[in-house]
Amino acid sequence: MHRDKGCYPEDSKVYLVGSGIASLASATYLIKDAGVSGENIYILEQDAIPGGALDGAGDPENGYIIRGGRMHEEHFVCYWDLLSNIPSYDDQNISVKDESFEFSSRFVSHAQARLLKGGKKIDLTSFGLSVKDQADLMRLTFASEKSLNNIRIEDWFKREFFETNYWLLWTTMFAFQKWSSVAVMRRYMKRFIHLLDGMPRLGGIMRTKYNQYHSVVMPLKRYLLERGVHFDMHTQVVDIDFTHTDDKITATALHVIDKKGKGMDIPLGESDYVFITNGSITDSTDHGSWAKAPVLKDKSTSGSWMLWENIAKKDKIFGAPGVFSDNIDLQKWYSYTATLRDSTFHDYMENFSGNLDGTGGLVTMTDSNWLMSIVIARQPHFPDQPKDVKVFWGYGLYPDREGNHVKKKMSECNGEEILEELWYHLKIQDLMKPIVASGKVNCIPIAMPFIDSLFMPCAKGDRPHVLPEGSVNFAFLGQFAEVADDCVFTVEYSVRCAQTAVYGLFDCGKDVLPIYDSIHSPKVLITAMKAISR
Ligand SMILES: Cc1cc2nc3c(=O)[nH]c(=O)nc-3n(C[C@H](O)[C@H](O)[C@H](O)COP(=O)(O)OP(=O)(O)OC[C@H]3O[C@@H](n4cnc5c(N)ncnc54)[C@H](O)[C@@H]3O)c2cc1C
Secondary structure: OOOOOEOOHHHOOEEEEOOEHHHHHHHHHHHHHHOOOHHHEEEEOOOOOOEOOOOOEEEOOOEEEOOOOOOEEOOOHHHHHHHOOOEOOOOOOOEHHHHHHHHHHHOOOOOOOOEEEOOEEOOOOOOOOOHHHHHHHHHHHOOOHHHHOOOEHHHHOOHHHHHOHHHHHHHHHHOOOOOOEHHHHHHHHHHOHHHOOOHHHOOOEEOOOOOHHHHHHHHHHHHHHHOOOEEEOOOEEEEEEEEEEOOEEEEEEEEEEOOOOOEEEEEOOOOOEEEEEOOOOOOOOEEOOOOOOOOOOOHHHOHHHHHHHHHHOOOHHHOOHHHHHOOHHHHOEEEEEEEEOOOHHHHHHHHHHOOOOOOOOEEEEOOOOOOEEEEOOOOOOOOOOOOOOEEEEEEEOOOOOEOOOOOOEHHHOOHHHHHHHHHHHHOOHHHHHHHHHOOOEEEEEEEEOOOOHHHOOOOOOOOOEOOOOOEOOEEEEOOOOEOOOOOOOOHHHHHHHHHHHHHHHEOOOOOOOOOOOOOOOHHHHHHHHHHHHO
């Protein structure tokens, strides 16, 4: 459908619901490419700090916290395009993109202890796929997406597939579950097929210098503040009014609860816009502590799911939030961040794995009931992290199971108990005992009820399009907006939404950058076929 694009960007006010990378990217492109004045852009965020899923908080005394760390790759074209204009956290003369590329070229990802069993490295020369598994994988890669509506991964593959090295690598690298959408798995297969050969070593994975709050969010925030963008924190958008005329839909007002807890309405003028991040995988997360397990919260504390539910009632083109968020037991997993005033653990891991910190990526304990993995990022992972303080992150994909050593569900464990289970799997209980006893170790567990909601099996239309048919002045952004062919659970997906929204609603003379298309390269295909059959 033809869409009239904004002709008077200088008169437009744009409201961005949420301050995740999707909104920060939209604000950047609105200023840079659409000609909207920064002073007319309002970021409305329910939390105290911007960034959404891209977090990095805490301090050396009380312990650092990250809900997760991002793996990137060279062909995150939209993401790197965005960050090529943004001065880095440490150096105004270097862009975040250049800093990340330079950093990743010095600390090259080549995991040498990706999967462990009984505390020992598993040989990953072979993915362990049978001929039937290989055929199923290829059949999936070349299936049509529309034939895969509501199908789970476990519906597609035989039971034996889930015992292979291939599945263990896959499930723990991307946090897919057996019950996740096979359509999303297919997109991953196609989108990242050039990385398949190197998957056991995490080859081609790129990282930012620090955690993504400091390396990505803070530079973007600084860039936007310098251009006058408003960050209205503690501001929750609870509903949006729309009017339907002929075949057009126009957003007319936002209903907001402001930082004082007061309800207010923001009317949208004729040339005003609203971009909505609908749904968030990190909403309703809760932090525990060394002595306390986190609490598993639900939708009632989540601005994004509540807002999406409210507007989805108004028109079916706004999607079906319940498909993604109504079954927390299938969507949740738990992560944790450990802060150590001692280098014993990091020294041990460097020796054991053969990886310098920042080059190993994930290490997974395949015989752990919780399916525990850890990542040791390059130190320091926080700009203010003292030399004698070390940090690592970990997660467990099955928090409802009892531990092998700690006879409790992971979801019931505090930070101390989670680390006890980890030491057990690595066979370093005796090594770590005195260090823990000396009080030099902290660990903060985190419950994430919606973290895998984006992988839930779904059908066409459950995610609203970034620009739904007839949309005059609004767009959906983020992991629950529909973008053809790209992969959710990536920052690239969110930035692609931002480009799609801005270039679709404003006359920028620019097109959304095409997705890197390695699936049509015969060389890549042959290498991938060889990899799955070895
Ligand atoms: C543990 C973990 C590991 C990950 N690993 C990777 C990885 O390896 N590689 C990769 O590329 N990506 C990874 N991701 C995914 C990536 O970080 C996210 O997909 C991306 O950051 C999402 O950005 P977003 O802006 O779309 O949404 P979010 O970051 O979810 O931002 C949404 C924001 O909007 C706010 N908000 C929503 N609704 C409202 C409302 N009604 N009113 C006010 N505010 C509202 C929320 O508070 C939030 O701040 C990971 C994420 C996690 C959590």
